Amino acid sequence: MWKPDRKSNQPLYQQIADDLEQRISYGEFPPGSLLPSERKLADQLGVNRSTVVLAYAELRSLGIIESRSGSGTRVSRTKWGATPKHTPNWHRYAEGGNFLPNLPFLRRIRVALEQDPSIIDFASGELAGDLAPIDEINAIMNEKQNTSYWGYDNPQGYMPLRQALVSFLKEYRGIHTTESSILITSGSQQSLYLITQCLLSPGDAVAIEDPSYSYSLPMFQSAGLRLFRLPVDERGVQPEDIRSLFKKHKIKMMFINPNFQNPTGTLLAEERRKKLLDVASELGLPIVEDDPFSLTAYKGTPPSPLKSSDAIGSVLYIGSFSKIAASGLRVGWMVAPHSVVERLADARQQMDFGLSVVPQKVAATFLESPFFDPHMDRLRSTLLYKRDLIIEVIQKEMPDLVEYHIPDGGLHLWCKIVPEVNDTKLLDAAIQRGVIFVPGSVYGSDSSYVRLTFARARTEDIHTGISRFAEALRSTLEIEN
Structure with a gap:
């Protein structure tokens, strides 16, 4: 955020007025839009409120802004030429749309x-x-990369990374899969977004843990899904609760974080894991397993994911580098049936034509390097x-x-x-x-x-x-x- 320069010879209030005038002229604050209150802007800029009062007074004297009691300070609608012009009501647009803002x-x-x-x-x-493995990643990035083409990559993800993940998932997570069943994403949240948008429909009922990280993601409500909770105790969720929700609400999918659950840190008990898979199999109910924390197990062998015991393909498995390496790499993955991967890859291609190949190359090299362990x-x-x-x-x-x-x-x-x-x-x-x-x-x-x-x-x-x-x-x- 811009801050006034206290070493400048120009008064602070004049710097603030000039900055606001420029932002208004650039369209950041269109005519009629509400400006921050004097107190709020003063807090943001680290100045006294009186300084902002002077800056607003300067802009009012030029006819750029206007203040009304009870309505706050707004950008003037009449300053912008003799002929009245109608600016789009951007505030109404910003409050519209189907995608809800953060909590x-x-x-x-x-x-x-x-x-x-x-x-x-x-x-x-x-x-x-x-x-984060900063030095290791810098060393990888500083190595000479022989790249002959920098165009769009396969929307399913960089093939060498998917191949590296096949070995990684087998060795570290006990998951047997192929590169054709892996979709590279920008992280767990993009994986969840693609699932909610492409595999579910408005009005569908889904089960989430209670408490749950999923509850903090408005993307579920934005997709028009009905959320039903699975209480989490010190041993995780109760599988029979899933059967009950299915009978009552015909849930179509469940979202589970069984290993060191976010936010509670609990571990789904071993006997409940088997029962959970049995119930899902009986009901034909897909499980979305988010597994960001397993490899952080402080002592002993990391707990196995549900996916490693999934004999019939009930589980969509999600992972990422964010909690074990560097969130800035923006590399995650999903293991799913090939038909699902194709559907989600097609949707992701419509969004961004696929991820940048650069972080995918870094991630692939890091996974196979002597740096990882x-x-x-x-x-x-x-x-x-x-x-x-x-x-x-x-x-x-x-x-x-x-x-x-x-x-x-x-x-x-x-x-x-x-x-x-x-x-x-x-x-x-x-x-x-x-x-x-x-x-x-x-x-x-x-x-x-x-x-x-x-x-x-x-x-x-x-x-x-x-x-x-x-x-x-x-x-x-x-x-x-």
Whole structure:
């Protein structure tokens, strides 16, 4: 975001006025559109409100903006020539369409992170820079790449990457597949989007875990799907609940994250896995298995995916590099029957003509390189250290206020606030103190739950961040009581 230059000889208010005038002339704020309030713009730019008041006064004097009591400050409709011109009502367009915006809490978190890069981040579900194989990927990218053609690639994905994934999935996940049954995507969310748009229809009923990461994705509602919940306990979902939902609502598909589930970190019990596959087989019900965290298992052998025991092809298996390497690569995959892969590849080609071949080449080389296993060992040990550290600080700072499930893998700690708390007030109090998290209501839980992600925050910031969270929690509870 642009900020005024405090070293410039030009007054701050004049810099702000000039910037706004330019953005208005470029069409970023069309005639009639609402401008940020004086207080909000001052917060965004890091200046006093009085400075923004002067900037708005300057623009009003030029006839560029106009203010009305109760209606805020808007770009003038009459400044733009003698003949009245009608600008499209972009606000109405922006609020229209079928694709819903992110949940308000997620937009609030994104804005807070953009405005204050120093905030301690327990919200973002991605790896910190020191956990990603940056040096290894740079070494791969610096190697001479003999590429004779840079045109559109196969919409199903770069063939050498699909071939590398065949070996990778067999060795690390016990999944036997072929390159023709693999679709390369830009990550798990694109895989889910393609499934909801191409394999389901508006009005279809689907089952998701409760709580669930899927609940935080408006793409399900945008597709017109009816969501029904499968409660998650300390051993995962109950397979018989699926049978019940099928009888009641004729669900057409279920979405499951069985290994180190997001957000709870739970592991689907072994006996429930077999029963789940049996129920799905009996009902002819597809399972979408999202498996981003299995390889982060801190100790021992990573838990097997459902797909490795799928003898009849009930499971669509989704994975990505985001949680085990680098989210910026934007490389994920789906294992599915060839007819499904062809359908989704055709749809994806209509969207973007296929992914860039560059990150796919990097991913393929990384999977087959001697870098991969040492990276995973380092990742697991660091995540375990961070998990233990965040639990240690919680026990020290607020032992009577927070309960949690200790995960054996993944990036998150799912916490229950023992006294009920208003999550909106708690999030605001935390942001004011320079720390951020995701309220449990984002995932369909009540306001007593929060998700603290320990993979993103720097190790040296975890103690300070939890101390600030504890202070925000106590402050919120005092106000409410």
